[in-house]
Each structure stands twice: as C-alpha cells, then as structure tokens.
Amino acid sequence: MTRVRLTDVAARAGVSMKTVSNVVHHHPHVSPAMRARVQEAIDELGYRPNLTARRLATGRTGMIALAMPEIDHPYFSELSRSIAEVAAEMGYRVLIEQTLGEAEAERAVIMDREAGLVDGVIFHPVSMTTVEIGKLRRDLPLVLLGESARPLTTDHVMIDNVQAARDGTELLRRTGRRIAFLGTVSHDVTGSTAQRLHGYQEALELAGVPGDTSLVLETGGFRVEDARAALSAALARGLDIDAVLCRDDRFAIGALQALAEAGLSVPDDVAVLGWDDTHLATISTPTLSSIAPDKRGIARIALELLIERIGGHQGVGRHRIAPHGIEQRQSTAGR
Amino acid sequence: MTRVRLTDVAARAGVSMKTVSNVVHHHPHVSPAMRARVQEAIDELGYRPNLTARRLATGRTGMIALAMPEIDHPYFSELSRSIAEVAAEMGYRVLIEQTLGEAEAERAVIMDREAGLVDGVIFHPVSMTTVEIGKLRRDLPLVLLGESARPLTTDHVMIDNVQAARDGTELLRRTGRRIAFLGTVSHDVTGSTAQRLHGYQEALELAGVPGDTSLVLETGGFRVEDARAALSAALARGLDIDAVLCRDDRFAIGALQALAEAGLSVPDDVAVLGWDDTHLATISTPTLSSIAPDKRGIARIALELLIERIGGHQGVGRHRIAPHGIEQRQSTAGR
DNA sequence: ATGAAAGCGCTAACAG
DNA sequence: CTGTTAGCGCTTTCAT
Numbered sequence: 075m076t077r078v079r080l081t082d083v084a085a086r087a088g089v090s091m092k093t094v095s096n097v098v099h100h101h102p103h104v105s106p107a108m109r110a111r112v113q114e115a116i117d118e119l120g121y122r123p124n125l126t127a128r129r130l131a132t133g134r135t136g137m138i139a140l141a142m143p144e145i146d147h148p149y150f151s152e153l154s155r156s157i158a159e160v161a162a163e164m165g166y167r168v169l170i171e172q173t174l175g176e177a178e179a180e181r182a183v184i185m186d187r188e189a190g191l192v193d194g195v196i197f198h199p200v201s202m203t204t205v206e207i208g209k210l211r212r213d214l215p216l217v218l219l220g221e222s223a224r225p226l227t228t229d230h231v232m233i234d235n236v237q238a239a240r241d242g243t244e245l246l247r248r249t250g251r252r253i254a255f256l257g258t259v260s261h262d263v264t265g266s267t268a269q270r271l272h273g274y275q276e277a278l279e280l281a282g283v284p285g286d287t288s289l290v291l292e293t294g295g296f297r298v299e300d301a302r303a304a305l306s307a308a309l310a311r312g313l314d315i316d317a318v319l320c321r322d323d324r325f326a327i328g329a330l331q332a333l334a335e336a337g338l339s340v341p342d343d344v345a346v347l348g349w350d351d352t353h354l355a356t357i358s359t360p361t362l363s364s365i366a367p368d369k370r371g372i373a374r375i376a377l378e379l380l381i382e383r384i385g386g387h388q389g390v391g392r393h394r395i396a397p398h399g400i401e402q403r404q405s406t407a408g409r
Numbered sequence: 410m411t412r413v414r415l416t417d418v419a420a421r422a423g424v425s426m427k428t429v430s431n432v433v434h435h436h437p438h439v440s441p442a443m444r445a446r447v448q449e450a451i452d453e454l455g456y457r458p459n460l461t462a463r464r465l466a467t468g469r470t471g472m473i474a475l476a477m478p479e480i481d482h483p484y485f486s487e488l489s490r491s492i493a494e495v496a497a498e499m500g501y502r503v504l505i506e507q508t509l510g511e512a513e514a515e516r517a518v519i520m521d522r523e524a525g526l527v528d529g530v531i532f533h534p535v536s537m538t539t540v541e542i543g544k545l546r547r548d549l550p551l552v553l554l555g556e557s558a559r560p561l562t563t564d565h566v567m568i569d570n571v572q573a574a575r576d577g578t579e580l581l582r583r584t585g586r587r588i589a590f591l592g593t594v595s596h597d598v599t600g601s602t603a604q605r606l607h608g609y610q611e612a613l614e615l616a617g618v619p620g621d622t623s624l625v626l627e628t629g630g631f632r633v634e635d636a637r638a639a640l641s642a643a644l645a646r647g648l649d650i651d652a653v654l655c656r657d658d659r660f661a662i663g664a665l666q667a668l669a670e671a672g673l674s675v676p677d678d679v680a681v682l683g684w685d686d687t688h689l690a691t692i693s694t695p696t697l698s699s700i701a702p703d704k705r706g707i708a709r710i711a712l713e714l715l716i717e718r719i720g721g722h723q724g725v726g727r728h729r730i731a732p733h734g735i736e737q738r739q740s741t742a743g744r
Numbered sequence: 745a746t747g748a749a750a751g752c753g754c755t756a757a758c759a760g
Numbered sequence: 761c762t763g764t765t766a767g768c769g770c771t772t773t774c775a776t
Contacts, residue, residue, distance in 0.1 A: 077525075079753060090763045095755070103761055120547065124525035126464045127753035130768045135461065145493065145505075146486040146688075155481040158507060170480075170505050172493060190412075190459035190769085212455065298692045327692050334694060353481075357633045357662050357689070359669060414769060425747045430771065438745055462769035465752050525753085 078121045087115035098123060138380060139192045141171040141183040143200050148323065148352035150198070153219075156373040157196065164377055166193070175200035186212040194380045199223050215383035217376045221265045228391040229379040233367045233398040235266060239273025240280075242319050242347050242365050245400060247281055248409050250316025250345060256325050257293035257304050267321055270349070274319055288313065293325070301328025302335075309336045317345040317406075323354045326362050330405070346405040360404035368397040413454045422450035433458060473715060474527045476506040476518040478535050483658065483687035485533070488554075491708040492531065499712055501528070510535035521547040529715045534558050550718035552711045556600045563726040564714040568702045568733040570601060574608025575615075577654050577682050577700050580735060582616055583744050585651025585680060591660050592628035592639050602656055605684070609654055623648065628660070636663025637670075644671045652680040652741075658689045661697050665740070681740040695739035707731040 084094045089112060096104050097112040104112075115121075129135045140157055142150045158168045169192060173179040180202045183195060194215030199207065199222055207218070208225030218230040246253045255274045258267055275285060291308050293300040301324065309332060320326035326348030330340060338344050340360055348355055351366035375394050402409075419429045424447060431439050432447040439447075450456075464470045475492055477485045493503045504527060508514040515537045518530060529550030534542065534557055542553070543560030553565040581588045590609045593602055610620060626643050628635040636659065644667060655661035661683030665675060673679050675695055683690055686701035710729050737744075 077753090080755095081753080091754080092756085092764080093762060096762085099755095105761070108761085122521045122524035122547075124465075124753050125523070126461055126470065126525045127768090128755075129461045130459075130465050130770090131753080131755040133768070144490070146483075146490040148481075148483075148688075151481040151486040155479070155507065158480065158505075167504075169502075170493075172490065186457045188460070189457035190461045212457075324692070331694050353483075354692070357659070359666050359694070412769090415771095416769080426770080427748085427772085428746060431746085434771095440745070443745080459769050462752090463771075465754090466769075466771040468752070 077124070078119045080121070080123070083112065083115045083119055083121045086119060087112045135191060135193050136165065137167045137169055137192045138377075139169045139171055139183070139188050139195045139197075141173055141180070141195060141197045143173055143175045143198065145170055145172045148354055149350040152352055153369050153372065156369040157376065160370065160373040160377055164381060166377070166381075173200070177201045181206075181210060184210045184212070184216070186214050188214070193384045196376050196380060215380055217380045217383070219372065219376060221269055223265075224391070224393065226391050229383065229394075230391060231372055231376045231379065231394045231396055233372070233396050235269035236273035236276065238349075238365050238367075238398045239270040239319065240277040241398075241400060242349075243274045243277035244281075245402075245406065245409050246317035246319060246345055246347060247277070247283075251283070252286075252289065252315045252317075253278070254289045254291055254305075254308075254313070254315045254318040256301055256318050256320045256329055257291045258321075259293050259296060259300075270319075270321060289315065296324070298324050298328040298331070301325035302331045303328075305329050305332035306335060309333075309338075315344055317347070319347050320349060323348040323350045323352045323362060323364055325349075326364070326405075327354060327358055330358055330360070330362070340405050341407050341409070345409055347400075348405075351401045355401065355403060358405075360407075363403045363406040363409075364401050366399045366401045368399070372396040412459065413456045415456070415458070418447065418450045418454055418456045421454060422447045470526060470528050471500065472502045472504055472527045473712075474504045474506055474518070474523050474530045474532075476508055476515070476530060476532045478508055478510040478533065480505055480507045483689055484685040487687055488704050488707065491704040492711065495705065495708040495712055499716060501712070501716075508535070512536045516541075516545060519545050519547070519551070521549050523549070528719045531711050531715060550715055552715045552718070554707065554711060556604055558600075559726070559728065561726050564718065564729075565726060566707055566711045566714065566729045566731055568707070568731050570604035571608035571611065573684075573700050573702075573733045574605040574654065575612040576733075576735060577684075578609045578612035579616075580737075580741065580744050581652035581654060581680055581682060582612070582618075586618075587621075587624065587650045587652075588613070589624045589626055589640075589643075589648070589650045589653040591626045591636055591653050591655045591664055593625060593656075594628050594631060594635075605654075605656060624650065631659070633659050633663040633666070636660035637666045638663075640664050640667035641670060644668075644673075650679055652682070654682050655684060658683040658685045658687045658697060658699055660684075661699070661740075662689055662693055665693055665695070665697070675740050676742050676744070680744055682735075683740075686736045690736065690738060693740075695742075698738045698741035698744075699736050701734045701736040703732040703734070 080091050084091045094112055097109050161168050196217050198219040204223040204225050207223050221232050224230045291304045293304040318329050326346055329346050333344050340346050348362045348364035351364040355362035355364040415426050419426045429447050432444050496503050531552050533554040539558040539560050542558050556567050559565045626639045628639040653664050661681050664681050668675050668679050675681050683697045683699035686699040690697035690699040
C-alpha cells in the first residue's frame with residue numbers, strides 16, 4: 075500500500091527522474107514520444123506527486139493561512155469565501171483558522187505556528203493589541219484585517235469605517251431627523267464600533283445637529299437578542315427616532331424585531347441600516363439595507379500585499395483602504 | 410533571512426540533532442541540565458520546527474481536508490466549525506475546500522488532489538454519483554457526508570432523513586391536518602429532498618391521511634426567494650394549510666415571508682418547521698423551529714471513522730447514522 | 745542518555 | 761533534450 079513515487083515511474087518508463095519531472099510540470103522541451111511513454115507509466119501506476127516533498131524541495135508551500143475569529147459568522151464566512159476564491163486565482167490555497175478571538179490562539183497565529191506550513195498569513199485580530207502584534211510577530215509575511223490593531227511594521231487592510239458611518243448617517247438624514255446608533259457594546263475591545271460611532275457623530279455635527287447621547291444605544295453583548303433588547307428598552311422609555319444605524323447586520327436584525335414589536339413600521343416609521351452586507355440582509359423582512367464592505371476588494375488587496383511580502387518586499391507597513399458602498403434594500407426605501 | 414534550523418540549534422547548544430529533537434518533543438529521557446541548555450538555544454535563536462520537513466520525515470501530516478459545496482452557506486459553515494473543533498481535539502487540523510458542487514472540483518477531491526498534503530478527506534458530494542465515487546477514488550482515507558452518494562466501499566455519515574421527516578411531520582400533525590411540504594426543487598440532484606419527502610409521506614400514510622399532491626410545493630431553485638414565491642403562488646391559488654415542513658431553514662424563511670404577506674399568522678394560523686437548525690432559525694421573526702442534525706455528532710462520527718481508516722482499517726464501507734432532534738421555537742409553539 | 749547517519753520524495757543545478 | 765546528484769529540514773533506527 076506504499077505510494078507510487080517519482081522513481082517508480084522513472085523505472086517503469088525506463089527514464090530518469092528529471093524526465094518524469096519535466097512531463098509532470100509540462101515543460102516544453104520534451105519529445106512527444108518521450109512524453110507519451112512517461113504519461114503512460116504515470117497513468118498505469120496512478121502516480122500523484124507528493125506535495126509535501128515538493129514543498130520541502132522548493133521552499134514554497136503555495137498555501138496561506140487565514141485566521142479569523144469565527145468561521146461560521148456570516149461576515150467572516152463570506153469574507154473567507156472571497157479570500158479563498160481570489161487566492162485560488164492567484165495560485166494559492168487557503169488554510170482557514172479560527173481563533174474565537176482568544177488571546178492565546180491569536181498569539182499562536184502570529185508566532186509562526188504555521189512555520190513552514192504556509193507562505194504567509196492573513197489575520198483578523200480581535201483581542202491582540204497593536205503593540206503586542208508588533209512585538210511578537212516573526213518574519214512570516216503577514217497582512218492584518220479589520221480595525222483593531224495596526225502596528226507600523228505590518229501591512230493592513232480595512233474599509234474607512236468613519237467615512238462609511240458618515241455615508242450611512244447622511245443617507246438616513248435625508249428624510250429623518252432623529253437617527254439612533256445601535257450599539258456600543260459594553261467593554262467592546264474592537265476598534266470598529268468606536269470608529270463607526272465616530273463617523274456617525276461627525277455626520278451629525280456637519281449637518282449642524284446637536285449631539286444627543288440618548289440616541290446612542292448600548293447593548294449587553296453581540297447577539298441579535300442583545301440588540302433587540304437594547305432598542306426595545308429604549309423605545310419603551312419613549313425614545314423617538316426616525317432611523318437607526320446599526321453596528322452590524324445582526325444588530326440590525328435585532329432592531330427590526332424590536333421595531334416590529336413596538337408596532338413601528340420599517341421603513342415608513344423608522345428606517346434601518348445594517349453593516350457588513352451579509353446574506354442576512356437579503357432574507358430579513360423587510361430586506362435590510364446595509365453598508366457594504368467590498369469583500370472581493372478586501373480579499374484582492376490583502377492578497378496582493380501578502381504576495382508582495384512573500385516575494386521579498388521589505389519596508390514599513392502599508393495601510394490600504396478598501397472600497398465600501400451602501401446596498402439599498404427595503405429597510406431604507408425612499409431615502 | 411534564512412530560517413533557523415534544527416542543526417543551528419544543535420550547533421549553538423553543542424549537542425546533536427537528536428538531543429534537540431528530544432527536547433522539542435518533550436521526550437522523557439533527557440537530563441534537566443541538557444534540556445535547559447537546549448531550550449536556551451531554541452529561545453535565543455527563535456527556532457520553530459519546519460512542519461513540512463517533519464511531515465515528509467514522518468509521513469503523517471496531521472491534517473485532513475474537508476470538501477463542501479459552499480463554505481459560506483449557514484449549514485455548511487456551522488458544520489465546518491464543528492468538524493474543525495472536534496478535529497482539533499483529536500489532534501488534526503482541517504483544510505477547508507469549496508467545490509461549489511461542480512463535478513470537476515468534486516472529482517479533484519476524490520482523485521488524490523491532496524496527495525501527501527492531508528492524511529484523509531471528509532467529503533460532502535453534490536453532483537458526483539455513487540458509481541463515479543466508487544470508481545474514481547484512490548486509496549486516500551475518505552469519509553462521505555450527506556445523502557446523495559454512498560458507494561459500498563466508502564464510509565459514510567448521515568442523519569436518518571426519512572425518520573427526521575416523519576418526526577417533523579408528526580409534530581406538525583398534532584394540531585393540524587393539512588401539512589404542506591416545501592419544496593422539491595426541479596432537477597434536484599441531491600437525494601436529501603427525496604428522502605425528506607418520503608418521510609413526510611410515510612408519516613401521513615401511517616396517520617391514515619390520504620396523499621395530496623397539491624400539498625407538495627415545488628420551487629424553482631434553492632434561494633429564499635424561490636421558496637417564498639412557491640408558497641405565495643400556492644396560497645394565491647387558494648391552498649389551505651395548517652402547517653408547512655420545509656426542506657431547509659432557508660426555505661422556511663421564505664415560507665415565513667410568504668405567510669406574512671398573505672396575512673397569515675405563524676404559528677397560530679400556520680406552523681412552520683425548518684431543517685438544519687442553523688443560526689437563521691434563531692434570528693427570524695418568529696423564531697423558527699427546525700429539525701436539528703447533531704452537527705457535533707456528525708463531526709465526531711466522521712472523524713472517528715476517518716481516523717480509523719488513517720490508522721489502516723480496511724474493509725467495506727461503514728454506514729453510520731448520526732442523531733437528530735427537533736429544536737422547538739416559536740414557529741411551532743403549541744405543537 | 746546522547747550521537748551519527750540514513751532516509752522521506754521531490755527539485756534543481758550541473759553535466760553530458 | 762536527458763541523466764546524475766546534491767540537498768530541503770526533520771525523524772529515526774542503531775550504536776555508543
């Protein structure tokens with residue numbers, strides 16, 4: 075049951091390893107007769123090159139690791155798919171890792187756990203700080219995603235969260251005056267929420283609207299239920315709003331639930347805008363408008379940077395902004 | 410920028426490779442003094458073992474491939490997570506592959522594309538037939554998931570779809586008489602739908618209810634929208650039902666939409682039961698009851714079978730049934 | 745308890 | 761255009 079090796083094929087075809095190798099790699103300078111003979115031996119023996127051995131010999135694995143907090147979260151699974159597909163176009167395969175946002179798992183990612191297994195890593199940190207990443211990282215090519223940490227030494231891709239939040243807020247301002255922000259999570263360690271809140275505030279200031287802290291809703295956690303509860307409670311307290319900008323699509327789903335329970339119609343009474351443009355936005359009732367990070371764009375930029383690093387590019391960390399848009403659906407119809 | 414190797418550490422510590430290897434592997438018979446000296450050299454040099462080289466030497470990769478139709482589909486991403494987590498407990502890492510259900514990609518999975526890269530493969534086929542899989546598969550350890558194909562030579566894990574459909578139908582029958590099935594997709598190549606429909610029919614027959622083909626709703630595709638449209642059209646034609654058993658959670662979401670549009674209340678007028686128990690079921694309004702395959706259980710069984718095969722187990726394909734349940738939420742409240 | 749040396753299967757100089 | 765050979769970095773007998 076021992077596997078067929080290159081030498082077995084060579085012996086069978088009565089040629090050297092090099093010739094077999096040339097055939098396997100579709101090298102040009104092989105006589106057709108030779109090629110046919112070798113191919114026959116390959117087929118008869120059912121030869122498959124051993125990828126591990128090839129990697130060791132070439133020093134190139136053709137694989138990159140992608141480390142994300144949760145592989146089954148809608149945004150991350152959709153982004154993973156984009157990255158895997160774009161990587162395939164660029165000749166790489168992707169090893170998907172889940173950190174669950176745990177510090178230890180994140181540290182393992184940075185500290186060359188994948189030594190010699192992958193050519194580089196794309197990493198979306200949650201709990202590691204900028205300082206920590208800068209300090210612990212090895213010389214493994216690395217590109218960071220998301221907004222929580224950005225060491226000066228490391229490449230980084232994100233969307234402009236502040237601008238996106240401004241765009242969203244301005245959209246909602248077109249027909250409404252009182253725009254809520256849902257939500258700031260207590261003890262949120264991710265920088266995303268802060269940036270989004272910041273953009274929301276900027277847009278209001280630019281519009282000459284006085285800040286109103288009662289419009290900023292804090293949730294107890296990241297679940298849909300937490301968002302629903304936060305908005306429900308606020309509505310019960312008499313909160314009066316025309317629209318709500320949500321931190322992500324899950325929170326927006328919670329908002330739709332809370333508004334429905336309160337007997338408010340979306341979008342007629344209150345408009346709702348989500349964030350991430352995941353598949354959730356297309357299946358809710360009403361369908362959900364959502365700030366849409368360009369996932370393919372993020373994937374492409376991250377891979378380009380990473381592949382340059384793999385190719386030997388040195389220098390300080392580059393900071394790239396990926397495009398975003400707003401996918402308009404029913405929940406903001408008329409805006 | 411050349412990496413630190415085992416020999417570098419050995420030279421630095423003034424010992425042989427073997428001793429360093431013993432330390433790295435936490436072998437028992439190493440004197441504490443020696444261990445300390447070697448560890449110091451490892452730390453100073455920042456040595457990380459090259460995993461590719463280790464793999465080539467040991468012949469074991471410690472990695473398995475998981476090939477699924479779509480990595481961002483709720484059911485598959487959740488199942489992937491379970492498999493990755495259980496695999497980690499068992500000392501394996503998972504390389505996730507996406508086939509998009511394409512015949513060519515599926516064939517590549519079977520035909521040792523991963524040669525020497527992984528120790529085995531867990532594969533959820535969609536378009537490959539039983540015969541084709543039996544014919545094309547190499548000697549790479551393989552476990553199949555899902556219900557579409559089951560060659561006699563290959564291990565296979567699934568839930569009892571027929572029984573699960575009976576269970577679901579019986580639950581719905583407790584308070585309703587007219588139970589619809591949504592949906593059979595035109596040209597559905599997966600066996601799942603047929604089995605589920607079969608279980609539904611069996612349950613009705615056992616209850617002495619005459620079959621009624623007007624209750625079996627065919628959809629034009631696998632999207633939420635297809636399901637919504639199918640049920641809407643049926644309701645518009647005057648279809649009168651007490652409950653609907655859905656082929657999967659996405660179809661159930663579509664059913665909720667169609668019922669809401671028709672002014673029917675769930676669960677009071679019509680109960681809805683989904684299938685797969687994905688996160689979608691927890692965020693819909695009302696929340697969705699769903700037939701729940703035990704994803705951890707599937708993962709555990711699949712990995713146990715695969716690891717036995719990796720360990721050299723020979724013999725005919727084993728056919729294992731994983732447990733299922735029904736997660737009851739609002740959409741069937743009162744049943 | 746530690747060292748020396750022979751592979752694991754493939755690639756890539758370098759010859760011929 | 762084809763063959764020979766020396767590694768890639770690690771594990772693993774077999775000695776000592």
